[in-house]
Amino acid sequence: MRYLGIVLMTAMLTTGAAAATGSDDAAYRKEIETWQAKRVERLKSPNGWLSLVGLEWLKEGMNTIGSAKDNAIVIAKAPPHLGNIVLDRGKATFSLDPRATEAKIDGEKKPGAELADDSQEKPTTVSFGTVNFYLIKRDDKFGLRIKDSAADTRVHFAGIDRFDIDPSWRVEAKWEAYDPPHQIEEANILGQIDKVTVPGAATFEHAGRTYKVEPMLENPGDTELFLVFADRTSGKETYGAARFLYAAMPKDGKLILDFNKAYNPPCAFTPFATCPLPTQQNRLDMRVTAGEKKYRGGHD
Numbered sequence: 001m002r003y004l005g006i007v008l009m010t011a012m013l014t015t016g017a018a019a020a021t022g023s024d025d026a027a028y029r030k031e032i033e034t035w036q037a038k039r040v041e042r043l044k045s046p047n048g049w050l051s052l053v054g055l056e057w058l059k060e061g062m063n064t065i066g067s068a069k070d071n072a073i074v075i076a077k078a079p080p081h082l083g084n085i086v087l088d089r090g091k092a093t094f095s096l097d098p099r100a101t102e103a104k105i106d107g108e109k110k111p112g113a114e115l116a117d118d119s120q121e122k123p124t125t126v127s128f129g130t131v132n133f134y135l136i137k138r139d140d141k142f143g144l145r146i147k148d149s150a151a152d153t154r155v156h157f158a159g160i161d162r163f164d165i166d167p168s169w170r171v172e173a174k175w176e177a178y179d180p181p182h183q184i185e186e187a188n189i190l191g192q193i194d195k196v197t198v199p200g201a202a203t204f205e206h207a208g209r210t211y212k213v214e215p216m217l218e219n220p221g222d223t224e225l226f227l228v229f230a231d232r233t234s235g236k237e238t239y240g241a242a243r244f245l246y247a248a249m250p251k252d253g254k255l256i257l258d259f260n261k262a263y264n265p266p267c268a269f270t271p272f273a274t275c276p277l278p279t280q281q282n283r284l285d286m287r288v289t290a291g292e293k294k295y296r297g298g299h300d
Helices: 002-044
Strands: 052-057 061-066 083-088 091-096 112-114 125-128 131-138 141-148 170-187 193-206 209-213 224-229 243-248 254-258
Touching (some): 193 254, 243 254
Antiparallel strands (some): 052 141, 061 083, 083 091, 091 112, 125 131, 170 254, 224 243
16 A cells, blocks of 8 residues: 555656646746747838838948939838938938928928937937838948838738747757957958947857857847857858847846747848857857748748
């Protein structure tokens, strides 16, 4: 009887552990599915990356804008002569043509404004009809990022393909803080080089091998680290240039990297984005079979 009781108790404990594990897996799957749904919602929003239709670089001095072909920057859906931007040693000032009566600056009727670029929390937005643009700064270059809520890329969005959710790709990495943080150079798809802050390195194991990545800090005071990485699936199952991943700040010497949340950069959906490329350290000699796959409606 004592032996039978031990067997029954063992069976009960095993069943309970299995139920707990199943419950944990279901909760984790729900978490990832919720994250995926919000990701698509942001992507499909009227001002999301799918609405990006143009990127025009400004020259020093006068830059005229409008749909007429005599403009320096031609935007198909703009009034014939929307206005002009004067770029003067890093300062961009927009003046609206009085005939462009439907255009607004930050949602208001204004004759013009100095343009805050995308390094600010709220860049100045010029809008007309379904189209808007704002100033971006990349290294020493300034350009207009143009979006259209009626863009074909948004209207005909093909959805996101993904690998199956796999809890084993939520890895706990050992965090090694750099003191002081490293300043490294990172290229983007335009061939420009940016200086980025790398506060440390994350080392993790998968399938018996050890890997190391260096996430960056995008802005001072951020509560997340940003990882741009490539792996052996890049250019095959996944987007060729890179994928992105955010991670909460390290705690107790550990950093959680959940590759089920790895996602395509804007460049996977539009040729008008300026995406960073992974450093050599973040090019992984492994197949990361988690997260988003190559966008079937995009380019490589």
